[in-house]
Amino acid sequence: MNVLINRAIQCFLRDVWGMGVWCDVARAAGLSPRGFEPLLDYPADLTHHLLAAASVRLNRGRDDLLEDLGTYLVSHPSRAAVRRLLRFGGISFHDFLQSLEDLPARARLALPELALPDLRLEHPAADLFRLSIAPGFIGAGPVALGLLRAMADDYGALVLLEPEGMDTDGAAVLTIRLLDATHGEGRAFVLGAL
Template identity: 40%
Template sequence: MMMHGLILWIFEAFVRLTYGDQVWEKVLTDLDLHVQSVEPMFHYDVQIALSILRQLSIEQRRDRNSLLEDFGTFLVTDPRVERVRRLLRFGGVEYTDFLHSLEDLKGRAHLAVPDLTLPDILVDEVSPHVFEVTCENSPKGVPYVLLGALRALADDYGSLAYLDVMSEREHSVVISVSLLERQHAEGREFLWATDGAS
């Protein structure tokens, strides 16, 4: 399975900005990859990405899934990747609207980057304000990136939500989202129109 270099390139930015350039360079050196940086327009074997994640986990003495959750949070909260947040926030004006729009995320991303492949996402509102988000056909660990992004976006919308991985199988992970308060706090400002600076 191949991964778009754009994803790995943003992950490189996450590692460099969170842990420092030396950590990223040491991870690549320890893996003997003979590269210093990722090319965002290339495609990489997903095993390379998994090897980098595994080595970073060893280097930082962190669980891989928690690292991926942090990466998902980074995608929403760091202003240097504001375009990712905008892509997600265009799903709706409230957090519940956004959750319902997740099934369309793959198509929206494809419009922005035609050769970018995202996992299939299914959303089921099992009871009022309780959702099950199923992430299918994705490389191992990717649903934890989604989990981190969903948590960060609840804060972004000003909502109070409890999220947890409900079940995990080889090709499918179900995330439970319980919306406790729709408007718990003031959300981050989001402008539907942009001046082109972000």
């Protein structure tokens, strides 16, 4: 699974910050600028080295980079397949939130080697949601924040997202307040084939 994460970081750095930044980060992390081969195994700590090198090179915090990665996974044209997988969660942002617990299983259908952490959604009030992310996927909280912000924009919803807690083992709890489900015009999306 770590090759998928590392490859996503590589594509994010290359697509958003440019090939020069990716090459600098790769060298600092002890990698070839060619990047990751999909069928090879890489040490688990390589992801940490990659993020540390990117943080230094871009003078940005690790969590800020991970949040930007979450946004990139939804909003960048090269990641249209991720957006499409997420948009199958429903026709509104509210529906999308309600489908989050099913996301790890849906992702495994598309990428069997991707083991996303378990997600649990609570809905304590009409406009309030609490998303709990199980441990095991370091950086899942910041990535989820970026992804949720991008998905809210994609649906045209106005939301307030706040981390309640993020542990070093990857566990996180995020509060999602849906302020206006139809705040703006969302991006076009067709569930069925044309």
